[in-house]
Amino acid sequence: MLGIKGEAFSLRTLREYLVITLGLLTYTMGWTCFLIPMKITGGGASGIGSLIYYLTGFPVGYSFLIFNVLLIGIAMKVVGANFGVKTIYAVIVASALLAVEQLLITQPVLPNDRLLSSIIGGLMSGLGIGIAFSQGGSTGGTDIVAMLWCKYHNVSPGRVILATDAIIISSAFFVLADLSFTQRVENIVYGYLVMAVNSYAIDTYLNGIKQSLQVFIFSKDYEKVADRITADLHRGVTVVDGTGWYTKENTKVIITMLRKHEVNDLYKLVKQVDPKAFLSVASVMGVYGQGFENIRS
Numbered sequence: 001m002l003g004i005k006g007e008a009f010s011l012r013t014l015r016e017y018l019v020i021t022l023g024l025l026t027y028t029m030g031w032t033c034f035l036i037p038m039k040i041t042g043g044g045a046s047g048i049g050s051l052i053y054y055l056t057g058f059p060v061g062y063s064f065l066i067f068n069v070l071l072i073g074i075a076m077k078v079v080g081a082n083f084g085v086k087t088i089y090a091v092i093v094a095s096a097l098l099a100v101e102q103l104l105i106t107q108p109v110l111p112n113d114r115l116l117s118s119i120i121g122g123l124m125s126g127l128g129i130g131i132a133f134s135q136g137g138s139t140g141g142t143d144i145v146a147m148l149w150c151k152y153h154n155v156s157p158g159r160v161i162l163a164t165d166a167i168i169i170s171s172a173f174f175v176l177a178d179l180s181f182t183q184r185v186e187n188i189v190y191g192y193l194v195m196a197v198n199s200y201a202i203d204t205y206l207n208g209i210k211q212s213l214q215v216f217i218f219s220k221d222y223e224k225v226a227d228r229i230t231a232d233l234h235r236g237v238t239v240v241d242g243t244g245w246y247t248k249e250n251t252k253v254i255i256t257m258l259r260k261h262e263v264n265d266l267y268k269l270v271k272q273v274d275p276k277a278f279l280s281v282a283s284v285m286g287v288y289g290q291g292f293e294n295i296r297s
Contacts, residue, residue: 016086016135016136017086017089017135019131019134019135020086020089020090020093020131020132020135020136020137021093022131023127023128023129023130023131023132023134023135023137024090024093024094024097024128024132024137024139025097025128026124026125026127026128026131027094027124027125027127027128027129027132027139028094028097028098028101028128029101029124029128030120030121030122030123030124030125030126030127030128031046031050031060031098031121031125032060032098032101032102032105033101033105033108033109033121033124034108034109034110034117034118034120034121034124035050035117035118035121035125035194036050036053036060036102037105037106037107037108037109037111038108038110038111038114038117038118039054039176039179039187040114040117040118040121040187040190040191040194041054041168041169041171041172041175041187041188041191041194042121042122042125042165042168042169042191042194042195042198043142043161043164043165043166043168043169043191043194043195043198044139044141044142044143044165044168045064045067045068045071045139045140045141045142046060046064046098046125046139046141047165047168047169047191048063048064048067048141048168049061049062049063049064049067049098051168051171051172051175054172054175054176055175059098059099059102059103060098060099060102061095061096061097061098061099061100061102062095062099064091064094064095064098064141065091065092065095067141068091068095068140068141068144069091071140071141071144071145071148072087072088072091072140072144074144074148075144075148078148084136084137084138086135086136086137086138087137087138087140087143087144089137090132090137090138090139090140091139091140094139114186114190115190115193118190118191118193118194118197119193119197121194122193122194122195122196122197122198122201123197123198123201124201125194125198125201126197126198126199126200126201126202126205127201127202127205129198129201129202130201130202130203130204130205130206131205133202133206134205134206134209142160142161142164142165142168143161145160145161145164146160146161146164162195165195166192166195169188169191169192169194169195170188172184172187172188172191173185173187173188208260209259209260209261210259211259211260211283212257212258212259212260212283212284212286212287212292213257213258213259213260213263213281213282213283213284214255214256214257214281214282214283214284214287215254215255215256215257215258215263215266215279215280215281215282216253216254216255216279216280217253217254217255217256217270217277217278217279218242218251218253218254218277218278218279219252219254219270219273219274219276219277219278220251220274220276221273221274221277222239222252222253222254224273224274225254225269225270225273225274225277226239226254228269228272228273229254229256229266229269232265232269233258233262233265233266233269234291235256235257235258235262235291236256236257236290236291237254237255237256238254238255238256239252239253239254239255240252240253240255241253257284257287257292260283263281267279
């Protein structure tokens with residue numbers, strides 16, 4: 001039994017890291033295909049790296065890694081040595097991807113459309129961050145700055161990230177000195193557009209995967225179904241008494257809450273145990289407590 005649990009844990013961990021890697025690939029492609037070639041500045045460590053690249057030609061991947069290594073070192077000293085392993089993994093992989101992609105991609109995908117490049121680049125980078133976040137990963141950068149700042153100041157992380165990104169994007173006005181005044185102002189506007197689209201993509205993705213469902217299951221094999229839900233899906237189960245009004249027979253009703261992305265696993269599980277089971281699935285506004293969102297005060 002221990003071996004099976006260990007194997008399941010390993011497979012789950014492997015899947016998490018594969019999904020984080022996919023998110024990082026999406027994130028870096030947004031930068032190297034749409035933003036960097038068009039000299040559009042976004043926020044975060046990639047934004048700082050792009051500014052350094054525009055100014056000196058130093059590859060974004062290297063400056064991204066150096067900046068994050070410094071921040072992670074400070075974070076480990078302040079927070080402790082248990083600072084997120086997945087964040088460290090994400091920083092290393094993202095740095096490597098940025099460096100390789102920047103060597104391979106030398107021309108913009110949309111050379112004559114900065115507006116569309118800003119929108120697509122922002123969407124891809126935001127989606128990539130959202131995917132990484134969903135598995136406990138992070139691209140570091142301003143996320144770490146916000147965490148460190150909020151440890152000693154009573155302010156929300158979102159405000160810190162917003163303020164930091166705004167400073168980074170505004171700095172492009174002074175870095176891109178080879179452009180005209182109008183072009184530099186235009187670049188800042190596109191940068192703020194990237195920031196807005198990026199934030200929208202992150203929130204949309206995370207809110208989507210956090211959607212919760214309430215499921216009622218009617219089955220004669222309710223004990224086996226309930227045991228499988230707790231063992232395989234690691235979700236809580238409540239069994240209540242019910243009466244079928246047509247048959248006037250007593251029955252047991254299983255009630256469980258789970259994320260939307262888990263419902264297909266539930267269908268397969270129930271079908272394996274009792275193909276004749278009856279299920280009622282409903283979306284809920286919110287679920288708070290262990291395994292879901294924290295209860296809001």
